[in-house]
Amino acid sequence: MIRAYIKAIEYFVPPKKLTNKDLISDNPSWDVEKIYDKTGIANRYIADDNVTAVDLAISAGKHFFTKHSNDKNKIDYLIFCTQSPDYFLPTSACIIQNALGLNSNLGAIDVNQGCSGFVYSLSLAKGLIETSQATNVLIITSETYSKYINKKDKSVRTLFGDGAACSLISNLESRNEQISKVTHGTDGSGADHLIVPHGAHRHPLDESSNVLYEDKSSNLRSPSDLYMNGNAIYTFTMKKIPIIFNEILESNNMTLNDIDLVVFHQANKFILDTIQKKLQIPEEKMHRSYEEYGNTVSSTIPIGLKLEMDKKKNSAKKIYLILGFGVGLSWAGAIIKL
Amino acid sequence: MDDKLKKILSEVLEIDEAKIDKSYELDAENNWDSLAVLSVISMIDDEYSIELDGDDIALCETASELQDLIIANS
Numbered sequence: 001m002i003r004a005y006i007k008a009i010e011y012f013v014p015p016k017k018l019t020n021k022d023l024i025s026d027n028p029s030w031d032v033e034k035i036y037d038k039t040g041i042a043n044r045y046i047a048d049d050n051v052t053a054v055d056l057a058i059s060a061g062k063h064f065f066t067k068h069s070n071d072k073n074k075i076d077y078l079i080f081c082t083q084s085p086d087y088f089l090p091t092s093a094c095i096i097q098n099a100l101g102l103n104s105n106l107g108a109i110d111v112n113q114g115c116s117g118f119v120y121s122l123s124l125a126k127g128l129i130e131t132s133q134a135t136n137v138l139i140i141t142s143e144t145y146s147k148y149i150n151k152k153d154k155s156v157r158t159l160f161g162d163g164a165a166c167s168l169i170s171n172l173e174s175r176n177e178q179i180s181k182v183t184h185g186t187d188g189s190g191a192d193h194l195i196v197p198h199g200a201h202r203h204p205l206d207e208s209s210n211v212l213y214e215d216k217s218s219n220l221r222s223p224s225d226l227y228m229n230g231n232a233i234y235t236f237t238m239k240k241i242p243i244i245f246n247e248i249l250e251s252n253n254m255t256l257n258d259i260d261l262v263v264f265h266q267a268n269k270f271i272l273d274t275i276q277k278k279l280q281i282p283e284e285k286m287h288r289s290y291e292e293y294g295n296t297v298s299s300t301i302p303i304g305l306k307l308e309m310d311k312k313k314n315s316a317k318k319i320y321l322i323l324g325f326g327v328g329l330s331w332a333g334a335i336i337k338l
Numbered sequence: 339m340d341d342k343l344k345k346i347l348s349e350v351l352e353i354d355e356a357k358i359d360k361s362y363e364l365d366a367e368n369n370w371d372s373l374a375v376l377s378v379i380s381m382i383d384d385e386y387s388i389e390l391d392g393d394d395i396a397l398c399e400t401a402s403e404l405q406d407l408i409i410a411n412s
Contacts, residue, residue: 034373035373038373038376038377155372216366216371216372216396217366217371217372218366218371229392230375230392231372231375231376231379231391231392231393231395231396232391232392232393234376234379234392235379235389235390235391235392238379238380238383239389270376270380274380277384
């Protein structure tokens, strides 16, 4: 049978690094040591004002093809996952097809998902390949949440970093699945817990969009900035994600013992510690890369997988459980061999 | 007031347990911020096995209101 599998991943982060020291110099009242203790994040990479998520995606794609040049002409589908497009229209994936010089006989779509976006894109790629509609699907995830973030809002500025990842999903003949059936989930009742309220058609930008307000924790933001209800997102994660994790294992007739490594969406240390404790996942099975990159939204999982692939000392495949969750609210998880 | 809750608040708010009583105010002056709320959700879950909603905790203005919330969800 034709099976989809992850053939290669590369990633790109912009050169400008935002350290915890930089955060204090901008905001002397922030207790950055305490923030580091909780979030575990030391650095984030931030795109320059004139660099967009599409630019980062193109950089990630170019980097990918310098390392895997033979694959370029084989790409017959491009999935671009972002919530920071260049335009309302056209589709960003079309712009990226041209910029990367990809074949014109390929399918190209944008997927608007955040922290669950890589796994959602992976399930689409698997569907396309295993029904023989495509043979080599390029998934590019890219975000520049920094452009939505008010510099005086520690509830989000401390967490999010910009970045892009480029993953090639290819095909092979095998009796065994390389990417399991993906478990998806949605709870739109939490849509306003992680949101940029103004700027699109529900609330077009007007004179109220840049009016700053201060929250109880002295954070400043306006309605055109990113807002996160951290309490609600944390509660959702704590209650829902352990259940989903076990559902993924059960639907694959597996237990935690069968999993070599768990790559959660790298939200931050506090959230990962909570899930780890609830599920009693041994530390050696937990992937952690938030410290260097922060929360890069849809790119945390492919970056995590790439870092783990680079650590491997031999070519034997490992079994990973991947699970993305967040804005939407939305979640998706699967088991992959890599 | 429940000793377990006193211990949680003293740890999160970095204050001597003896100073915490029912009327202890949960406000910004006493280090009660969004990170404190998150820590309290997690520690109440550990100590009482109750998953409280962060938004409900954030609405508590005193230690006794938090105590009542725990009792109501026990």
